[in-house]
Amino acid sequence: xxxxxxxxxxxxxxxxxxxxxxxxxxxxxxxxxxxxxxxxxxxxxxxxxxxxxxxxxxxxxxxxxxxxxxxxxxxxxxxxxxxxxxxxxxxxxxxxxxxxxxxxxxxxxxxxxxxxxxxxxxxxxxxxxxxxxxxxxxxxxxxxxxxxxxxxxxxxxxxxxxxxxxxxxxxxxxxxxxxxxxxxxxxxxxxxxxxxxxxxxxxxxxxxxxxxxxxxxxxxxxxxxxxxxxxxxxxxxxxxxxxxxxxxxxxxxxxxxxxxxxxxxxxxxxxxxxxxxxxxxxxxxxxxxxxxxxxxxxxxxxxxxxxxxxxxxxxxxxxxxxxxxxxx
Amino acid sequence: xxxxxxxxxxxxxxxxxxxxxxxxxxxxxxxxxxxxxxxxxxxxxxxxxxxxxxxxxxxxxxxxxxxxxxxxxxxxxxxxxxxxxxxxxxxxxxxxxxxxxxxxxxxxxxxxxxxxxxxxxxxxxxxxxxxxxxxxxxxxxxxxxxxxxxxxxxxxxxxxxxxxxxxxxxxxxxxxxxxxxxxxxxxxxxxxxxxxxxxxxxxxxxxxxxxxxxxxxxxxxxxxxxxxxxxxxxxxxxxxxxxxxxxxxxxxxxxxxxxxxxxxxxxxxxxxxxxxxxxxxxxxxxxxxxxxxxxxxxxxxxxxxxxxxxxxxxxxxxxxxxxxxxxxxxxxxxxxxxxxxxxxxxxxxxxxxxxxxx
Numbered sequence: 226x227x228x229x230x231x232x233x234x235x236x237x238x239x240x241x242x243x244x245x246x247x248x249x250x251x252x253x254x255x256x257x258x259x260x261x262x263x264x265x266x267x268x269x270x271x272x273x274x275x276x277x278x279x280x281x282x283x284x285x286x287x288x289x290x291x292x293x294x295x296x297x298x299x300x301x302x303x304x305x306x307x308x309x310x311x312x313x314x315x316x317x318x319x320x321x322x323x324x325x326x327x328x329x330x331x332x333x334x335x336x337x338x339x340x341x342x343x344x345x346x347x348x349x350x351x352x353x354x355x356x357x358x359x360x361x362x363x364x365x366x367x368x369x370x371x372x373x374x375x376x377x378x379x380x381x382x383x384x385x386x387x388x389x390x391x392x393x394x395x396x397x398x399x400x401x402x403x404x405x406x407x408x409x410x411x412x413x414x415x416x417x418x419x420x421x422x423x424x425x426x427x428x429x430x431x432x433x434x435x436x437x438x439x440x441x442x443x444x445x446x447x448x449x450x451x452x453x454x455x456x457x458x459x460x461x462x463x464x465x466x467x468x469x470x471x472x473x474x475x476x477x478x479x480x481x482x483x484x485x486x487x488x489x490x491x492x493x494x495x496x497x498x499x500x501x502x503x504x505x506x507x508x509x510x511x512x513x514x515x516x517x518x519x520x521x522x523x524x525x526x527x528x529x530x531x532x533x534x535x536x537x538x539x540x541x542x543x544x545x546x547x548x549x550x551x552x553x
Numbered sequence: 554x555x556x557x558x559x560x561x562x563x564x565x566x567x568x569x570x571x572x573x574x575x576x577x578x579x580x581x582x583x584x585x586x587x588x589x590x591x592x593x594x595x596x597x598x599x600x601x602x603x604x605x606x607x608x609x610x611x612x613x614x615x616x617x618x619x620x621x622x623x624x625x626x627x628x629x630x631x632x633x634x635x636x637x638x639x640x641x642x643x644x645x646x647x648x649x650x651x652x653x654x655x656x657x658x659x660x661x662x663x664x665x666x667x668x669x670x671x672x673x674x675x676x677x678x679x680x681x682x683x684x685x686x687x688x689x690x691x692x693x694x695x696x697x698x699x700x701x702x703x704x705x706x707x708x709x710x711x712x713x714x715x716x717x718x719x720x721x722x723x724x725x726x727x728x729x730x731x732x733x734x735x736x737x738x739x740x741x742x743x744x745x746x747x748x749x750x751x752x753x754x755x756x757x758x759x760x761x762x763x764x765x766x767x768x769x770x771x772x773x774x775x776x777x778x779x780x781x782x783x784x785x786x787x788x789x790x791x792x793x794x795x796x797x798x799x800x801x802x803x804x805x806x807x808x809x810x811x812x813x814x815x816x817x818x819x820x821x822x823x824x825x826x827x828x829x830x831x832x833x834x835x836x837x838x839x840x841x842x843x844x845x846x847x848x849x850x851x852x853x854x855x856x857x858x859x860x861x862x863x864x865x866x867x868x869x870x871x872x873x874x875x876x877x878x879x880x881x882x883x884x885x886x887x888x889x890x891x892x893x894x895x896x897x898x899x900x901x902x903x904x905x906x907x908x909x910x911x
Contacts, residue, residue, distance in 0.1 A: 264684045292873075295865040335887040342629055345684045346831055347886045349824065354879025360872040481820070484688045520703065527699050530692035534677060537689060541681045 235395065236514045237507055242400035244506020245407050246469075249462040250483040251490070251498035252411070253455040258492045259431045260451040263333070264345045267352035269480020271321075271456055274359040276463030276472040278320050280370050281363040283313040288362045310372040314460070321456030322449075329449045356477060365474070370467035374402050403465045410461060411495065414454070423450060431493075485533035491543030500544060505529045558905065572754055589743055594736040602735035607808045609849045610742040611800050614749045616829040616841035618796030623827070624836035625757055626789035627769030628678055628686060632693035634822035636794050638814050639667040639697060640801030642707050645716045648729075648806065649709055656721040656728060656806070660745065663802040664795040670697075671794020678786050682772070694820055701814040717811040729806045738807045745803060749796050754838050756792065765789050766836075797826075828878065832885050834894030843893035851877070 250268060257265040265271075281288065285304040293301055308316070332351060336344055375398040418424035429437040430447045438444055466476050482505070490501025509528045517524050537543070561576050563569040573579040597606065615637060622628050644663035648656065674693040678686050701707045708716050720730030726737040756762055764785040767775035776782050805812045812818070825848060833844020852874055859870040889895055 291866070291869050295863075295869055332883055332887070339886075339890075342683055342687070343886055343890065345629075345687065346827070347883050349827075350879045350882025350886065352879070353824075353875050353882065357872045357875030357877075357879060361869065361876065365868060365872065481691065484691065488685060488688055523699060523703065527692065527695035530689075530695050534689045534692040537681050537685060538677050541685065 233511065233514065236510045238396060239400070240507035240510030241503055242396070242404060242506070243510065244503035245400070245404045246462070246465055246502075247479070247482055247486045247506055248499045248502030249403070249407050249410070249458065249465060250479050251486040251502055252414070252495065253458040253462065254483060254487055255492065255495055255498045256414070256458065257451055257455045260427050261333070261430070261448055262341060262344070263348065264341065264492070265455065266345060266348040266480065267355060268455065268459060269477040269483065270352040270355045270359070271324075271459035272463035272466065272479065273472070273474070273477040274324070274355050274463075275317055275321055275456065275460035276370060276467035276476060277359045277363045277368070279313055279317045279372075279460070279464065280368045280467070280472050282316050283308050283310065283372075286363060291364060292361055314372070314464075317460055318457055321460055322453045325449050325452035325456050328452055329445060333448060334445070352477070352480075356474070367471050367473040368467075370464065370472050372464055372468065374399055374464075374468050376468065397469075399465070399469055406461065406465070410458065411499065414458075414495065423447075427451060482529060485529035487543070488533040488537055489543055491545040491547070493547050494543070494545035497543060497545035505532070508532060572758075586747070590740075594740055597735050597739055599735050602739055603808070604853055605849060606739055607735075607742055609846055610739070610746045611803045611808055612826065612829060612849060613746055613842050613845040614803065615797050615800035615826045616833060616845045617749050617753045617838060618793045618800060619826050620830050620833075620836065620838070620841045621753060621757070621765070621796070622789050622793035623830055624834075624840075625762060625769060626765040626786065626793075627772075628675070628786060628789060629684065629827075630690040630793070631687050631820070631823045631827065632674060632690035632697075633797055633826045634818045634820055635694040635697035636667050636671055636797040637801030637804060637822060638701055638818035639670045639794075640664060640798030641805035641812055641818065642701050642716065642814070643667065643798070644802035644806050645709075645718070646707065648719055648721060652719070652721075655723065657723060657741070657744075659721075660799055660802045660806070664799040667798020667801065668791040668795040671790045671797070672787050675787055675790030675794075678790065679783060691820075694823055698814050698818060701818075713813075715811050715813045716805065718806045718809075721806075729810070731810065733807070741807055742803055745799055749799065750838055750842075753792075753796070757838070761785075761788060769836075828882060831882060832892050834892030835890070837891070837894035839897065840892050840894030843897065847893065848878075 250272060253268040254265055257263055285306045287301045287304060290301040293299060332347060336347055378395050418428055426442045427447055429442055430444060466479055486498060486501040486505050489504060490497025509525045512528050513524050558575045573582055615633060619633055622630050640663045643666040644659050647659040647662055677689050681689055708714055718729040720727050720732055722728060727733040728737045728741045764780045767780050768782060768785045772782060809817060829844035829848045832847055834840025855874050856870055859865045860867055885892055
């Protein structure tokens with residue numbers, strides 16, 4: 226019995242850590258949704274794209290080399306230099322800003338005033354496009370990403386818990402770092418939106434587009450800014466997930482994990498994204514641990530969705546979401 | 554000039570309300586139907602059947618199904634892949650459990666079973682709307698795929714976890730299994746496509762279709778004027794899943810012959826069918842055909858150009874295809890939200906007056 230409890234506690238802790246990672250992706254969704262009412266399905270692909278770009282820059286790959294090689298019969302490989310992690314992260318952030326500008330100019334500008342569901346489908350198209358672009362630019366092979374974050378099982382925690390409970394907990398050091406970075410990121414985002422002029426403008430746009438326009442706030446600028454921030458959050462999420470499981474296509478599927486997190490937490494709430502992520506992370510790990518063996522395992526694929534679905538039937542706006550008011 | 558409707562007068566309401574009120578349209582429809590049923594089966598070969606015609610016909614049924622739900626009733630669904638899997642696995646269980654019953658009946662029954670599952674997953678649509686619902690339907694997608702993967706009863710405890718269609722015949726012609734001829738497979742699919750389009754067209758222009766469209770346009774207002782949202786939404790889910798289930802059954806039994814659920818009916822299938830509906834045109838039966846044709850033909854054409862003619866590597870061509878599909882989705886949403894169906898309508902308008910625009 227005691228063993229079971231300790232195992233469960235370990236599963237719970239690991240679930241919390243995974244939940245933090247889900248929250249990181251969900252944060253990007255919330256930011257864009259709050260400021261522009263766009264439900265950005267492409268957030269996961271943004272994370273993949275950011276991670277691919279980061280690896281590409283760090284290794285000094287020639288962008289589009291496969292395409293150029295195929296089209297002109299050349300044999301380009303790498304530039305022959307490597308870039309340090311900090312510089313590469315800065316450059317990637319720059320790429321994400323350019324991407325945000327391009328998305329605003331080419332897509333969003335033309336879809337102003339369309340129904341939310343049309344915008345949602347446009348971001349699905351965007352996701353496909355970016356996925357193809359990332360692969361054409363940097364190649365589709367699985368890449369390892371190492372920006373110097375500590376990895377592996379934490380010995381000190383194992384030692385301490387072994388002394389306390391007689392059983393060592395296995396916790397990945399990367400997860401601990403992810404938690405710290407996520408906390409810093411959220412603090413920075415909250416500070417930005419509360420205490421800076423741009424942050425206030427962002428909140429004004431989120432509240433009411435028309436009113437914000439009429440007091441002289443540039444919608445375009447705010448949207449570019451929001452998408453850039455979302456791109457940056459995607460970069461952080463991409464670094465975390467990329468370090469953990471390699472940079473590959475499946476990275477973009479974490480977006481699918483972030484969706485139930487959002488439904489649970491509410492689309493408009495940053496605390497909702499965090500709490501929802503933790504609930505889903507813990508819930509799916511515990512469910513897999515307790516119920517999984519009875520039904521054949523691999524319940525992690527659907528547990529989050531079914532939980533969110535059942536929850537939504539009782540509270541359609543999510544835990545922290547704004548009340549949905551409809552008028553004819 | 555090319556598109557003639559002058560002198561085509563109607564003297565009764567019945568004539569005015571038919572599906573193809575213009576003579577030219579009606580005749581070209583009969584000609585196409587005649588060609589499809591009488592000529593194509595004799596000239597069809599294996600490549601054309603498996604690369605173009607069978608997927609086109611099968612996805613057209615799925616697109617009609619999703620179009621009813623998304624285009625007519627306004628309920629976006631990302632669970633199409635899961636519902637197609639329900640159709641495939643129910644037809645498999647029926648085929649192996651009742652070998653003596655006609656395969657055509659099995660396919661219809663599989664559609665019926667899928668309709669029930671669809672209604673069950675459509676129940677939350679009464680409380681949640683828009684993309685909340687879209688995301689909620691993903692629950693159906695993932696749960697159903699997991700279920701068919703994990704419960705051995707569904708795949709008859711086969712060692713590989715795959716389902717393989719046994720040979721079944723209609724009027725002495727094998728339509729499933731390895732011995733089936735391309736013409737027989739094609740004709741079965743054509744039959745179901747014809748029935749699906751006919752039923753869908755008549756449902757959508759009758760009372761039930763108007764209820765769906767009222768719910769789509771503004772659900773609260775529809776409720777006030779007396780449309781029951783419960784029956785309207787659930788009937789949309791039911792009818793839509795019925796067609797999607799038939800498409801899934803045909804895809805597995807007639808086209809693929811063997812399927813593994815995660816690979817054949819994954820989330821990508823849901824998106825593929827959704828794209829067909831968007832590119833073809835939301836709320837249009839013709840659009841479902843146009844979208845299905847486009848999404849089936851485009852990869853074939855691209856592959857022929859990029860890999861066949863230019864000699865580029867296959868994976869590069871696949872990635873470029875992703876980019877093109879994504880860009881096209883955005884392009885259509887921006888420029889022509891009503892898709893290819895609307896473009897076709899515009900062409901007809903222009904041809905009507907050609908060569909004198911005004």
